[in-house]
Amino acid sequence: MSEEMLRVENLHVSVEGTSIIKGLNLTIHRGEIHVIMGRNGAGKSTLANVVMGHPAYEITQGTIHFQGQPLEELAVFERARAGMFLSFQYPAVIPGVQVGTFLKKSVASVRDDPPKGRAFRKELNGAMAELEMDKSFLSRYVNDGFSGGEKKRLEILQMLLLKPNLALLDETDSGLDIDALRIVSKGINKIAPEAGCLIITHYQRLLDHVKPHFVHAMIDGAIVKTGGPELALELEERGYDWLDVAA
Amino acid sequence: MSEEAFEAVGDYRYGFHDPENATIRFDKGLSEQVVRDISALKNEPEWMTDLRVKAYRHFEARAMPDWGNCNLLESINFENVTYFLRSSDKTEKNWDDVPDDIKNTFNRLGIPEAEQKWLGGVTAQYESEAVYHSIREDLEEQGVIFLDMDTGLKTHPELVKKFFGTVVPHSDNKFSALNTAVWSGGSFIYVPKGIHVEMPVQAYFRINAKNMGQFERTLIIADEGSSIHYVEGCTAPSYSTDSLHSAVVELIAMEGAKIRYSTVQNWSSNVYNLVTKRGVAHKNATVEWVDGNIGSKLTMKYPSVLLKGEGAHAEVISVAYAGDGQHQDTGAKVHHLAPNTTSNILSKSISKNGGRSSYRGMLQVMPKSSGCRSKVVCDALILDESSRSDTYPTMEIGNSTADLEHEASVSKVSGDQLFYLMSRGFTEEEAMGLIVNGFFEPFTRELPMEYAVELNKLLELEMEGSIG
Numbered sequence: 001m002s003e004e005m006l007r008v009e010n011l012h013v014s015v016e017g018t019s020i021i022k023g024l025n026l027t028i029h030r031g032e033i034h035v036i037m038g039r040n041g042a043g044k045s046t047l048a049n050v051v052m053g054h055p056a057y058e059i060t061q062g063t064i065h066f067q068g069q070p071l072e073e074l075a076v077f078e079r080a081r082a083g084m085f086l087s088f089q090y091p092a093v094i095p096g097v098q099v100g101t102f103l104k105k106s107v108a109s110v111r112d113d114p115p116k117g118r119a120f121r122k123e124l125n126g127a128m129a130e131l132e133m134d135k136s137f138l139s140r141y142v143n144d145g146f147s148g149g150e151k152k153r154l155e156i157l158q159m160l161l162l163k164p165n166l167a168l169l170d171e172t173d174s175g176l177d178i179d180a181l182r183i184v185s186k187g188i189n190k191i192a193p194e195a196g197c198l199i200i201t202h203y204q205r206l207l208d209h210v211k212p213h214f215v216h217a218m219i220d221g222a223i224v225k226t227g228g229p230e231l232a233l234e235l236e237e238r239g240y241d242w243l244d245v246a247a
Numbered sequence: 248m249s250e251e252a253f254e255a256v257g258d259y260r261y262g263f264h265d266p267e268n269a270t271i272r273f274d275k276g277l278s279e280q281v282v283r284d285i286s287a288l289k290n291e292p293e294w295m296t297d298l299r300v301k302a303y304r305h306f307e308a309r310a311m312p313d314w315g316n317c318n319l320l321e322s323i324n325f326e327n328v329t330y331f332l333r334s335s336d337k338t339e340k341n342w343d344d345v346p347d348d349i350k351n352t353f354n355r356l357g358i359p360e361a362e363q364k365w366l367g368g369v370t371a372q373y374e375s376e377a378v379y380h381s382i383r384e385d386l387e388e389q390g391v392i393f394l395d396m397d398t399g400l401k402t403h404p405e406l407v408k409k410f411f412g413t414v415v416p417h418s419d420n421k422f423s424a425l426n427t428a429v430w431s432g433g434s435f436i437y438v439p440k441g442i443h444v445e446m447p448v449q450a451y452f453r454i455n456a457k458n459m460g461q462f463e464r465t466l467i468i469a470d471e472g473s474s475i476h477y478v479e480g481c482t483a484p485s486y487s488t489d490s491l492h493s494a495v496v497e498l499i500a501m502e503g504a505k506i507r508y509s510t511v512q513n514w515s516s517n518v519y520n521l522v523t524k525r526g527v528a529h530k531n532a533t534v535e536w537v538d539g540n541i542g543s544k545l546t547m548k549y550p551s552v553l554l555k556g557e558g559a560h561a562e563v564i565s566v567a568y569a570g571d572g573q574h575q576d577t578g579a580k581v582h583h584l585a586p587n588t589t590s591n592i593l594s595k596s597i598s599k600n601g602g603r604s605s606y607r608g609m610l611q612v613m614p615k616s617s618g619c620r621s622k623v624v625c626d627a628l629i630l631d632e633s634s635r636s637d638t639y640p641t642m643e644i645g646n647s648t649a650d651l652e653h654e655a656s657v658s659k660v661s662g663d664q665l666f667y668l669m670s671r672g673f674t675e676e677e678a679m680g681l682i683v684n685g686f687f688e689p690f691t692r693e694l695p696m697e698y699a700v701e702l703n704k705l706l707e708l709e710m711e712g713s714i715g
Contacts, residue, residue: 052670055662076669077677085670092667096685102671105681109672141685158671 002030005067005166005196006051012061013043013050013221020046022221023062028166028196033188033210035199037235038218044200045089047218048170051198052086053079066166081110085164087155089171093143099154100124100138103161110162127160130190131183148175156187167191169199173206185209204236217243259542260708261356262515264484265348267456269374271333275458276326279303282428285331289397289431292404302417302427309421312547315605316574319545323519328460328491330429332374338395345371345379353379356482358451361697366478367446368393372463373453375431386444391475392437393448396464399435406437410466414497414525414553422521426462426495433463433494438473438504447476447509447695452492454483454518460491467497469504469532476507478695482542485515489544492518498526500534502556507535511698513705514542516572522548530556530585537693538565540575541705549607551580554588561590566690569602569634570709578607578639583649587618594625595690597683598634599709605637614645622652628686629659630679680707 006028013021021043028034038044050057051064053076064071066084074082094102103124108114115123128135131153143151152172159167169188173181188197188210199206207215207229215231216223217240224243225231271288273281282303286296311320339345342359353359353371362369368382370393377395386393392403400407417427434450454461469475483490492514500506506526514520520543526534536550552561567575581590596604606625627636638655660682668678684691684703691699 052666054666075674076666077672077674080670080672088667088670090663092661092664094664094668094682094685096688097681102681105677106671106673109677141688162671 003067004029004065006198007065008047008051008062010062011047011050011059011064013046013057014060015046015057019060020057020221021050024222026216026223028198030165030196031193032214033192033197033199033212035201035207035212035215035232036218036223037201037215037232039240042218043221044218045170048086048168048198048200051168052076052084077109080162083165085159085162085167087152087159087167087169087172089174091143091151091155093141095141095144097142098138099140099142102142103138103158106158107161124161127157130160131157131187133157149177149180152176152180152184156184159191160187163191164195166196167198169197171200171202173201173203181206182209204232207232219243259485259515261482261513262485263355264455264486265352267334268346268348269332269334269456270336271331273329273331275329277303277328277330277429281330285429285431288331291400294408295400298412298417299428302424303429305418306421306424306428309424311421315547315576316545319519319574323489323491327458327488329456329458330460330462331431332456332459333376334374334455335376335378338377338380338398340379340381342379349373349378352453352455353451356451356453358449361449365446365695365697366449367444368448370395370434370450371453372432372450372461374456374459374461377432382448383446389442390439391442391444392435394435396433396435396466397431399466403435403437406468407435407466410468410497410499412497414499414527415495415523419523422493423495423523426464426493426523429460430462430464430495432461433465434467434477435465436467436475436477438469438475440470441472443473444475447478449478449480452479452481454490454492454514457486458488458490460493463494465494465496466499467506467508468499469501469506471501472503473501474505476509478698479508479510480513480698482513483515483518486517488517490518492520492522492543494522496522496524498534500526500528500532502530503532504529505533505535507537508550509537509694509698511539511694511702512542512546516542516544516570518543520546520548522546524548525551525553527553527555528559528561531558532556533560533562535562536565536579537690538563538577539690539694539702540565540567540577541702543575544572545574545576547576549578549580549609551582551609552590553582553584554590555584557585557587559585559588561588563590563592563594564690564693565594566687567596567604568706568709569596569598569604571600571602574603574605576605576607578605578609580609581611581621582609583612583616583619583621586616588616589619590621592621592623593689595628595687596626596636597628597630597686598636599630601633603635603637605639608640609643610641610651611643612646612649616646617648619646619648620650623654625655626686627657628683629657676710677707680710683710
């Protein structure tokens with residue numbers, strides 16, 4: 001079996017005293033695409049944020065390992081530098097900071113062998129072409145005045161440039177039109193063979209473009225059922241109530 | 248560099264000082280005799296001596312401002328200030344002729360290098376007087392006058408007499424009176440009709456001695472249809488006792504002329520910086536103040552524009568950074584004295600580690616000034632609970648056709664911004680540095696690139712070691 005990227009064991013998480021994740025287990029290996037589906041409030045985004053180290057969430061029980069290393073001691077930026085990436089559902093606006101500058105500095109912080117000068121520009125141009133992004137993006141301010149689709153594209157662009165070992169994609173497909181969905185999927189498929197991917201989504205339609213190895217149904221803070229791509233179709237058709245009964 | 252200097256320097260990288268090798272140094276303290284001695288030493292015409300004495304008497308009689316940071320103002324001890332210090336007998340045209348210790352200082356500040364790369368002229372003032380002055384030959388051939396103020400008064404007495412004190416009279420405020428009484432150094436610039444000075448000219452002001460008072464006086468006249476960009480920088484050693492910097496700057500933009508005056512003020516945190524800057528814009532002329540205040544203990548400075556001719560335009564873009572023990576009381580004043588005049592004011596401030604920033608603005612539209620437009624935007628960013636930001640806007644609108652916009656915001660760095668940036672590999676300090684640089688970006692992009700890079704580095708340094 002290929003290298004283990006993420007191992008979540010018996011994870012319990014709360015925010016301001018409210019328990020959100022209740023005994024979640026999940027293991028992701030290199031080259032695997034996992035999809036988590038569930039209703040709003042099931043704890044999907046919380047899982048992505050807590051793995052990345054968001055300070056608002058408290059782990060009350062259980063452990064998270066990244067490439068065999070326990071995560072609790074790693075600050076957020078150290079997780080990024082170790083090769084973890086989170087594509088945000090709502091990326092923050094950073095006024096006055098140009099996308100080009102931001103990408104260059106971020107790549108220099110995260111990658112062990114950051115490309116410099118011409119090499120960086122070449123890689124950047126290639127990735128932007130792949131995502132059908134205009135060069136004018138680079139002189140805009142990070143997410144400032146971006147449409148929903150533009151924000152998501154910038155997230156995927158960062159993912160391509162940072163080359164993570166573990167990519168967490170939090171509702172990256174929400175609010176995208178068909179073209180944007182196709183482009184975003186292209187980005188995911190590009191990094192997927194070399195990384196572990198965790199895709200959080202509400203919709204089956206992303207899976208027309210990205211083929212998951214595992215689909216998990218999450219209800220009330222825990223994974224209640226795991227299957228292949230067929231589970232996604234079933235969840236979209238039948239909803240989650242039948243699982244409530246099963247749970 | 249002495250040990251004492253090292254101790255005081257801290258994070259301020261320009262806080263070093265050099266040995267004091269004064270050729271003339273006045274005793275501390277101020278009197279009419281000191282004023283007369285300065286004038287005599289400079290061999291000034293009688294009218295200037297008289298003006299100085301009149302200004303001194305006004306300064307003595309005038310009360311301290313009863314607004315701004317009154318406590319800090321009252322703590323200034325005018326008797327403990329050196330009002331004149333000459334460190335070099337001549338203003339040199341070649342850096343090699345500047346005394347070594349002074350030359351080294353300016354080398355460390357990167358001035359000769361900048362001059363070679365991108366400036367049209369440089370004046371370097373050390374204590375009370377310019378020690379170096381140079382202008383590109385092509386500009387000189389076009390009739391551009393760029394001199395230190397003392398030389399300007401000697402060589403162009405009529406021009407100086409005609410304009411000196413016409414924009415900022417000695418009686419304008421207590422500190423303009425003080426400056427007029429004891430002024431020394433500064434720049435005198437005249438740009439002939441229709442001449443566009445494409446490369447910026449720069450003045451650099453350095454205080455080196457303890458308890459020094461620096462009172463430069465700058466007068467820039469851009470004749471009809473001409474343009475110039477003047478850049479000013481300043482630093483001082485970090486001493487445990489205070490120094491005083493009180494300048495007066497007067498800009499005169501004749502019909503269709505354009506003057507841009509950019510400042511990156513980075514005094515050490517023992518300097519009182521009390522400066523009066525004002526420009527007049529005649530018909531269809533433009534006066535722009537690009538004013539950055541990073542250093543000093545207390546700055547009180549409100550770059551102003553008198554829009555005197557129809558169609559004149561004012562632009563004031565300012566930023567202030569107030570850190571530990573600092574109060575930046577800054578702002579802008581624009582007076583629409585003629586019809587169809589326009590102005591833009593953008594003010595941004597950051598307060599951190601207990602620092603305080605105040606915006607004080609004045610926008611005036613006279614009754615006969617119809618068709619005026621103005622936009623004022625004030626943004627404050629407060630980085631922690633112990634810091635403070637205040638806004639004191641004043642508007643006097645005497646004409647109902649005026650089209651005015653005013654926006655103000657106070658914000659904090661959000662946890663979401665920090666988490667986002669940290670998830671991209673930035674430490675918390677680096678993330679703060681990015682956010683702060685981004686906040687100042689509308690100002691920074693107006694600076695020559697070399698200054699912009701320097702300012703960004705400076706702000707990143709300010710963010711270091713400050714997050715628990």
